[in-house]
Amino acid sequence: AIVAVIFDLDGVIVSTDDKHYEAWLSISREEGIPFDRTINDRLRGVSRMESLGIILEQAERPYTEQEREALADRKNSCYQELLAGITEADLLPGVRDTLAELKRRGIRAAIGSSSKNARLILSRLGITGDFDIIVDGNDIMRSKPDPEVFVTAAARLGAAPAACLVVEDAEAGIAAAVAAHMTPVAIGPACGSPLAQFQIQSLHELPALLE
Ligand code: G16
Ligand code: MG
Numbered sequence: 001a002i003v004a005v006i007f008d009l010d011g012v013i014v015s016t017d018d019k020h021y022e023a024w025l026s027i028s029r030e031e032g033i034p035f036d037r038t039i040n041d042r043l044r045g046v047s048r049m050e051s052l053g054i055i056l057e058q059a060e061r062p063y064t065e066q067e068r069e070a071l072a073d074r075k076n077s078c079y080q081e082l083l084a085g086i087t088e089a090d091l092l093p094g095v096r097d098t099l100a101e102l103k104r105r106g107i108r109a110a111i112g113s114s115s116k117n118a119r120l121i122l123s124r125l126g127i128t129g130d131f132d133i134i135v136d137g138n139d140i141m142r143s144k145p146d147p148e149v150f151v152t153a154a155a156r157l158g159a160a161p162a163a164c165l166v167v168e169d170a171e172a173g174i175a176a177a178v179a180a181h182m183t184p185v186a187i188g189p190a191c192g193s194p195l196a197q198f199q200i201q202s203l204h205e206l207p208a209l210l211e
Contacts, residue, residue: 002183002210003163005102006153009113009136011044011169012187012203014090014121016083023079024055027071034058044189045170047114047143048072076117083117086124094203099130101207108132110153112166114143133157144172147180154180167206171195185209 010016021040028035035055043051052072056063063071102109110133111118118136122128135153142148154164166177169188174195177184185206186196198209 001163002107002165004108004110004132004154004157004159005165005167005206005210006110006112006150006177006182007131008045008166008168008170008173009111009115009118009121011092011189012167013092013095013111013127014086014125015092016086016090016121017044019079019082019086022082023075024051026078027075028055030074031059031071033060041189045114045144045168045172045176047137048076048116050143080117080120083121083124086121088125091125091127092203094206095127098203098206099127105207105210107210108157108159110157111135112149112153113137114140114149144170145175145179147176150176150180150182154182165209167200167203 007013020043024040025035033055039055042054049072052068099109109131111131113136116137119134133153133156135149139152140148150166154161161181164182165185166182167185167187168174168177169190171190171193174184174186174190174193178195184196185198185200186193187200190196191199200206
């Protein structure tokens with residue numbers, strides 16, 4: 001039986017996609033690097049520095065490590081400015097009901113996010129306390145599709161990987177869940193991933209998967 005659900009953050013709990021996109025777009029424009037929604041789709045669930053690497057594939061010149069650090073910092077400042085405007089309205093449908101239902105059933109809830117801003121976002125939304133464990137980009141060495149974030153969450157929960165369900169909106173996250181030997185549930189853009197064991201349109205459909 002499933003004893004814990006590990007939720008990705010961006011795209012599963014909260015819709016920060018557009019804010020990441022906007023922040024990367026403003027950096028790309030300043031640098032004169034082509035960037036669009038198709039490239040943005042490849043950044044979902046990927047760490048900040050790896051995301052920058054993907055964007056710089058379109059650049060006309062090489063960027064030094066120092067320049068990369070500076071660009072990533074600029075993107076993050078821009079992103080954090082956009083995060084200042086985040087409210088409960090940015091919570092994705094079904095979050096509160098689903099967390100309450102898990103609690104009723106004694107199933108634990110965790111966050112497994114690549115983002116280093118995860119705790120900031122959760123606290124702005126006032127839902128930090130709704131999760132038993134939070135593992136984010138600050139706690140790991142290797143980002144999705146590496147299973148580290150989910151393996152760490154399960155270990156901290158004291159849960160066997162096979163008893164954990166992972167909800168993900170990114171292909172990289174679904175792959176990470178599979179590599180962690182957990183049950184992958186795809187939502188939104190990850191639907192259609194051949195690795196996803198279940199596909200849901202919103203979190204409202206999650207409790208039914210646990211029966
Ligand atoms: C998220 C987003 C990614 C983002 C990454 C790092 O991961 O999906 O687009 O690049 O976090 O974010 P930050 O720059 O805030 O550290 P997740 O795993 O929550 O979907
Ligand atoms: Mg995500």
